Amino acid sequence: MQSLLRRLASDYGMLAVLILLGVVFSVLTLQEQSATGDTAARRVAASIRRQVPGAARVLVAVRPTPEDGILAESLRREIVAAGMDVAAVVQGEPRDVRAALNKVVASGSRLDAVAATERTASWLVLSDIQEIFPTLGAPPIFVPETYRWPTFLKSDNLLNIANQIAVIAIMAIGMTMVIITGGIDLSVGSLAALSAVMATRLIREQCGGMEASTAGMVFACATAIAVCGLLGGLSGTLITLFGIPPFIVTLAMMLVASGLAYIASAGQSIYQIPESFVWLGRGTGLFGLPHAVVLMLLLYAAAHVLMAQTILGRYLYAVGGNREAARLSGVPVRRVLLVAYVACGLLAGLGGVIMASQLKSGSPTYGNMYELYVIAAVVVGGTALSGGEGKILGTLIGAFIIAVIQNGMNLTNIESYTQKVVLGLVILAAVLVDKVRHR
């Protein structure tokens, strides 16, 4: 049991780093948050009823942000449910609130309370409401409760992190397999761009453009992904048949694929695709998780099983650990390498399709420099570039570490140029920590 725990700690040690980063950013972003959910709205409505007996008309005043918009909707629902009337819902600037209050005064009706947010309540038009609109009486202002919670840990933010990293994480699965065999694939970013361009162009031209059916879109995406798989297979063939180093072959492929993407799109962004195309990239479903995140989790589960439990997984590790010994033990080395590069190509293609879905367009500029982030995720996750060892779930942790750092830096308002420096240093530090641990 003890040795099992020790091995787990050794294989997934970067999880500690991820948790540490989470703690650090949680502490750094700890601040007063306004509740925005239905419960908060209900409580506001309830406290209005309690404190202002016979209350009948309420004005809702929020800022024009999406979050406040949701709150406004909740407030309206709850106020009506509590048996009161909503005088108006103002989602705007102070002058809009002033205008609404003027209307109320002009119409001569009462105003018993104002439901606002922490921010809007501090607007002069509301905080001095008694002075500015003396005829309204003194309608009290109610705000949702606040609570202290790290912005980092808000569910919106966490889902955002997952969604942001989903594409890179998915591509990193294939990269992990390739690196475990002792190779590398620099072409994944370009393949993603090519895939995005191909998929959108096929939709625009072969499948009906804006009127494309679901089947048409699926066909286009499948074709794009398959082509990327073929290109991955081409890389793999050149590597295994002619013994050219993977670095060179995939570097060349990176340039070729990028060029093809620009040719196929004539350098433009392709956007004539139906709205429903964003289902994969922007849609949410299961437990409120974005579809891309669900796909990411499913693929990682499948990949973990493949690497840990199947013959193919063992062969991948063996080829990376000692290719000649593997060959002399009957491992079909060429076939195994080919599978790794094809898988990497397919997943890069899938990444491109997801990006196209997220951005509702395909452009040859997508995926620029992605290969570096993908490789970083693999390496930070504990897989050695020399091959023969490494865990798929480690890559997931590595991808999240990168995403958490970027997100955390955004939340703490670190300037974007500085962010790049920090990210590079952190990747170095993570690998250093890993080396020291294994000494």
Place this chain on the structure above:
Amino acid sequence: MSGAPAARRPASRLPPTGTPLLVMRGITKSFPGVQALRGVDLDVHPGEVLALLGENGAGKSTLMKVLGGAHTADAGVLELDGLKVAFRSPQEARVAGIAVIHQEFNLVPGLTAAENIFLGQESTRAGFVPRGEERRRAAELFRRLGAAIDLDTPCSRLTTAQQQLVEIARALARDARIIVMDEPTAALTAAEVSRLFEIIRDLTARGIAVIYISHRLDEIFALADRVVVLRDGRNVGARSRAGLGRTELIEMMVGRTLAEEYPRRNITLGPPRLAVTGLCRGRAVRDVSFTVRAGEILALAGLVGAGRTETLRLIFGADTRHAGEIILDGCRLDIRSPRDAIAAGIGLLTEDRKLQGLVLGHSVRENFALPNLGRFARFGFVDGRLEREACGRHVETLRIKVPHQEEQARNLSGGNQQKVVLAKWLERDCEVLFFDEPTRGIDVGARHEIYLLMNALAARGKAIVMVSSELPELLGLADRIVVMHDGRITGEIINGPTVTQEEVMRLAMA
């Protein structure tokens, strides 16, 4: 190929006396999970050849690593010329005059022989390396070693034997006062071994002490002045070579009497199982044909480079055949890769188990399972329990000494590593097994176990072909000896009590 011992040292030469050059007292060293040295004492006199013997795991390598500065002892004292020393790095030990030639070479494959010899101790002038002088000194060293090695060839393209000579030249270039040689003759021809012995004698005549580690008892008896035996991390005895018997020596190493060094066999041979005809591959293998019967141990004998390993690799599909047929149990096999050979029931234990036989970074279990995954899997999914059980069975039967199956292969001793390799093929129940240098770098006790295993396999009707550079081993085990020279078969000898090493050697050099 060693075996013919060079002339013994003259008996009139007195054993070394006087102040020891080196004294190691109470050296203790432990690693996580293993106590490697328990208070070892050792002293070395100037000008003597001290043989250090012991089973794998007895502590010889660790002791030499402590001496060479690669490890620091947990306890104990090192004295050089009566002065206490403590080495914090191999460089410090080298500067103090201790050179260690390791069993695995420490050469940089891409550099030439001359560059490797002076690596780390280039005498530079204003940052520039005096190439001409280096070449001159390197040529001189090689001349003394009797080696015809091109100074400008990168070491990766030298043969194993030639690389060994570069290593020895490297130690000699450092004017060491104590040279430790760890299994130096593993890949040398008999002629080269003789020359090495001459050099060692030359060095000792000049007061340099040589600590000689080898499992080849013939060499020990030919060369050493004194013998020290380690067992389980302790020094169990130092004897002068004069008057020391072979059996007594083996007993000290193993801690028990070995009834016979090469277990005897009474096996009736069955019908021919493996028949190869006309095997060809360039200059390495030229028209090789032989047959192996059920229950037979066939030995391929010859000098380094005769084509023995190449022949085995050809049959196994590791290299492409240019011509030739392979017939197993009457069926013609179309072998184009190791995968085909393995599927047909042939297994190969390679000459170099670390580079070709094992994935050192993986566990014992993973290495064992690699050619056998199909047996433990259903629909491509490996059943971990079946795998662990099978591995456990072999660990027990072969007596592989590991704390658990997840131990990394690189942490095992040579003998245990070889057993893991053997377990791989035993699980497949191969019908034909090729053993290429099965006991290289393995101590007497483990060797005996491997011989017993080979005999047991033969008794079950398998066909076994072995390649060995040690004539005593060949003569002790084989039923028939096929001798090769320069890619061709020069002769076949049916083994018996009257067969001599000289007979084999003659055919090997024909």
